[in-house]
Structure formats: C-alpha cells, structure tokens
Amino acid sequence: MGQLRRLAGMAMVVGVLACAVASTALRAAPVFDLQPNPHWKAELRVTSAELLVQREAEARKANAYGCEQYCALLADIFERVVRVATYQVPGGADHDWQLIVTRMPGEEAWSLPDGHVFISEDFIRRNKLDAEQIAFVIAHEVSHVVLAHEADTVDIVRRLVPFGVSASVSDVYATLDFDMGLLLRLAPMMSDMELEADRTGLMFAALAGYDPDRASGFLRKLAAGEQHQAVVATHPEDPRRLAEAQQFLPIARRLYALHDTLGLRAGSTR
C-alpha cells in the first residue's frame, strides 16, 4: 500500500532493520517480465524521504520505534522476499530497501515508493500471523514498490487533472486529499493495483520459499473477518481479493516447488 492508498488514517511508524541484498551471480532466468514505470522517480524519492522522517519521528515520540518480538523472523523474511523481487524485476535493486518495524497499535503494513516497507508488531500479534502470512504481507508491499504503483497513480492523476505541466507530486497528493470525485475515478484502478500486488506477492513469497497455501491464509483471515465499506473503495473487498488470489494458487504452488532453482538460490550466496 503506497502513500496514496494510505490517505485514510495511517498511524505512525518505527524501527529499522537494514536489509543487505546480496548482488551475486544469477543462475536462473527471471520468472517475471515486469517493466516498472520510471516516471516521477526523483520526485517520489523526495516525498518518500519526507514522509519517512515524519513517521519515524512520530514513532519515536510514541516510544514504539523498532522491533521487540519478531526481529529475527522479520529480518529473514524481508531479506528473502527482497532478494527474489530484486532478481525477478528489472530495476528492482534500484530502491532503498529497508524494513521499518513499529509497535504502533492499529498500524498494519504499508510501503513508500522508494523501498521502505513498514510493519507493526501489533498487527502481527493481533492477527496471529505465522511466518508464511507475514511473508505474504511483506511481499504484497514489496510488489507495490517494484511495480511502481505509486508512480503510475501520480502519472494518471496528472493526466486526469488540468494542472498544467508544472504540477508536482505534492500537488497531486494535495488534490487527492480534497477531490472526492477524482478519488472515485481512481478507485477501480487502485483496486486493480491491490489485486496485482496480491498475486505478485503470492508469487514472490512462493519463490522465496513460503508455501502459498499457507501464505494465502492471510487473505482467508481477511475474507472471514468483518467487512468495512469505505466511502471510496480504493481497496477491493476482501472476499474478492481471496477469490482472485486463489486463481493464482496453482502457478504459485509450481513456483514454490521450484523455488530452490528459480527463487532463493538464483540470487543467493548460500
């Protein structure tokens, strides 16, 4: 979930687990052929950096910065998922990959377009997520980054709104804050991006060595939970997310079976 998808009520942030992504010899062909949108990259980096500073300050102030309970598990999952994603997607390594862990009540998981992924231990505890489900959640966020969903959204908003050529990314965000009509027009596209992040995340997690049948348990939990209907639905409804992801389980299972060849070992020094 990028910043745009987080406009409604994002809490704070916290704690940094640096992820050292090994750039090593590759031994298998990438499974995906994804060409991220390079537009607005520099501008998005600036707005990402600003938001990062702001969220970290908020988290420190709330004394909820950093991991406590899941440090090793989260570091391992993030390293494995990012290794797969950066190998599978052209330009995927060109991000400031870092996992930022908070203990903020109510915060879930989200990402900045520059590669900072946030997750709250409270979210993990509250939903009783196991390693595979956490891997899916993190892989979903990593997918938003490598698929450049934020850049695509900014790109489309600039085409829809008569800004003129000088509109900045900040102008786009400010417009989205008050233009409900624009948000309604974007909602179907943003829902599609969520579904794309779900299925790509499922594949990344499978290639990183996480059983997709267990990983998709996160979506089963969501679908079984209470449904909230937002005023503007920028996320698809949870049962639809589960149904769409289930269509990709057969291929995810095959990738999982081959993950030693196509996933981890492809970019591993182990």
Ligand SMILES: [Zn+2]
């Ligand atoms: Zn998302």
